[in-house]
Amino acid sequence: MNERIRKLREESLKAVNRISAERALLVTRFYRSAVAHEVTVPVQRALCFDYILKHKSICILPNELIVGERGPSPKATPTYPEINLHSLQDLEVLHNREKVHFQSDEDTRKAFAEEVIPFWKGMTNRDRMMRLLPLEWHQAYEAGIFTEFMEQRAPGHTVLGDKIYHKGMQDIITDIHRAMEKLDFMNDPQAFEKQEELKAMEISAGAIILYALRHADKLLEMASGEGDPDRKRELEEIASICRWVPAYAPRTFHEALQYYWFVHLGVITELNPWDSFNPGRLDQHLYPFYKKELEEGTLTADRAIELLQAFWIKFNNHPAPPKVGITAQESNTYTDFSLINLGGVKADGSDAVNELTYIILDVIEEMRLLQPSSMVQVSKKNPDSFLHRAIRIIKTGFGQPSVFNTDAIVQELVRQGKSIEDARRGGASGCVESGAFGTESYILTGYFNIPKVLEITLHNGKDPLTGKRIGMITGDPADFSSFEELLDAFNRQLRHFINIKIKGSNIIEKIFALYMPAPFLSLLIDDCVSNGKDYNAGGTRYNTSYIQGVGMGTITDSLTALQYHVFDRKTISLKKMLDALEKNFEGYEDLHYELVYNTPKYGNDDAYADENLVRVFEMYYDAVDGMPSPRGGTYRINLLPTTCHVYFGSKIRALPDGRKAKEPVSEGVSPVQGSDHQGPTSVIKSVAKIDHIRTGGTLLNQKFAPSFFKDDDSIQKLGQLIRSYFRLDGHHIQFNVVSADTLRDAQKHPEKHRDLIVRVAGYSDYFNDLGGDLQDEIIRRTEHEVL
């Protein structure tokens, strides 16, 4: 990277995460004004958006090429008091907590204390939701059965398609006018709603154009005072770009990136949607600009790289807005899950990998930034050279890019009812979630704690942590004469809690549709404009609501342990097992040992254990898939945890798989940490026993020591491993290159790292199986090898 990018990157890394009161104050002032209450809700939201963009400060950093910041400076993070309100105590917790902290200064606290909190206290969307949700929802929520994404953030979780690359905001306004002309107040009872929504969209489109022009003005002002003639010319050039986009369709590579960035800022300023926003198939969208300009001689590959790097830094300047209250553990990270998709297939089904795909991979490797995240879509049609290039980045050990199966994603989306072309234009976003980019609102509604349901089943509907009866009465498990009876009781409890979750989620969806429309986001995702309907009200072409199952490994192994020891071999009674769980295995050390080491475990291609995985999968799928949502969409499942497996674990006592009280449950569809000991092919075989095509995404983590990647041969073999998993319809796999710290932990807690394979000398072996001296040597070597 050149000097300019190096400096900008360094500034971004150095910038301190802090709370900015700017947006909260502007929103408060707007809502205090009379105009806010003279209009319908969509128009009110659009006017609020317009007010913020007209009054927020404009930040342009020295030597920047892509301009625009959500806050007054990099990493100055706004709050969204209309959604949820940070108390002074929240600000203090955020300021002081050890990890993922956000500083707040005296002025910020004062603004919250004097203006923001007095206005919004008890009046936020979160307050409204909490008042309207039924008691059973609150009980299950507090017990840690599920989380709720929209409790603190707006629905979002969508990815932009190619719309902005051939339509300026002026073109979209023309589309709005056309839709308005078609309104039929005589025959369409919803004509008025549509009119108000379309008005709101038009206001929002105008607001973002003006916001760009404010940047142009500021750039020209800076140019007039600039001593360096090169920078002066550059500032003028960027100013003219900001005059062109987003008003008109972009003509150059630089304009395309700047247009996206304004749109990104618009989406994350309007509301705080989950997973911020995402350009999606960046190599596809930018390639026509790149190719054309390269041919015309107006762009060089080096300049394209520099612009992309500058673009990358902008993402890194924008941490996820911090939450309030207890759910800090739920997703404790600065990352806001923008996931750049590379590769895959084109709408006609052909190989989509192009020259720019490789250039962007170079950018990812060189930038090594937390945000944006990146992934490669690998179709059977993509060349191995593409996959191998990605693996070379993976082996450097910063967790990117993750690897997705395009052919599975397309099948998943088609099964859900998308056209084949829309499915092929899609991909994955957030962690692993499948969606049709540019045409779908696929909302994550919350994580669901599957192992907790077993704990409640084992206590006949009571939560042993609180003693409260929150589930159904499904019978005293000590009376169950067969494993099938236990499974049946578990299935009934599962449906009970899924129904509570869906009922609550339906209420929340409706609250957002009525009170928190997102007219700006609605401009971007088809077919909100032509439908005259908001993104949050079902205006998009496809609407999906996902419930993300967590703890598949833990639930599978827990059921298997009960089946094996209690019902098949009858070596222990259920009553005694429950006593051991209650005592957290104290006084039951030998039983604990049997459960950890001498029980069939998921992840080893062992039919006995894996059968329970499939049973739980089918129960979960049957309970969720196909249920209708108020937006006219459908509930679907996916299986991923982000970091919620830690929170969910803290809500469960000891479980029959040998997991002790409060420890994390397993993540994604990965086996319980350390319980797979037959190598990655066995893990893949086990994981592929569920039908990934009927999900909207699954997450599989695999660990490798850096020494595994010693030579080119290993890169090919890892590529072959991935291809094999994808032939079995696996959805996603990511590789963590293990650190010396992990190895040290493995020395201390071998039972948690039975899966850890290290390269010894000429061959690989399980770390646990090595002598202490050799373990030490490998730890030293690993410290040395990690880049």
Added chain:
Amino acid sequence: MAAKGLIFDIKRFSVNDGPGIRTTVFFKGCPLDCRWCHNPESQSCEPEPISVTRRLNGKEYQHQETVGKYMTVEEVMAELLKENIFHETSGGGVTFSGGEPLFQPEFLADLARACRTRNIHTCLDTSGYCDPCLFSRLIPLFDLFLYDIKIFDRDQHIQYTGYPNDEILANLRQLDKTGVPYIIRVPVIPGVNDDAESMNSLLTFTGSLGNPVKEVHFLPYHPLAFHKLENLGRTDKMDKSIRINESELHKFVIEFEQAGCKVKTGG
């Protein structure tokens, strides 16, 4: 048909024993007694107890396990077929290793035939210590050989492995003539065969072979075997502190490459 073979491990995702992703079947029992053997549990022709220590909650649990299990061809095949998708996708297959697979020739032949009917690529990792008549009959059953060459000097071979090397060298010449591909694998043992004279003999020998593709893999010695020996209740016969001289080895690698060999170190 040999009823059962004595197998001590079936290792999945084996990536250092031939092309692609492989499954390695470890045969138990070996006629040689190499001092540096890194699979000491593979030497005896009987199942043998091994003590295993596992830790949980800071407490140690000791128990005895048996190394080596008598398995039928069907039982082994059932395990191998689980990995079919990986073999096919990667151009991999099955590697028979040990111990010495040729020490259980009938079982090995049955297993290799069963693989062939399933179109599974087979690779034999062998010391070549075998009756030459028997060896010549077995050659066509395999798609690739990983052929160990340890020491050229006959007396030294006896000193370090317990047996002479006449059959080993004769069998390699036989194999060379059939056109079945092979890779020569050399465990490089400090103070035993890492000197210039040993390397020169090896170079001369490979030069005399007819196979146009000469591939040599050097496997530098590693003291990993010790913890295994201790678990088996045996004492070790090697000096723990000796390590390979990497720069010396690198010089030999260049010499082999200049002579037209394809060389890999470390496997």
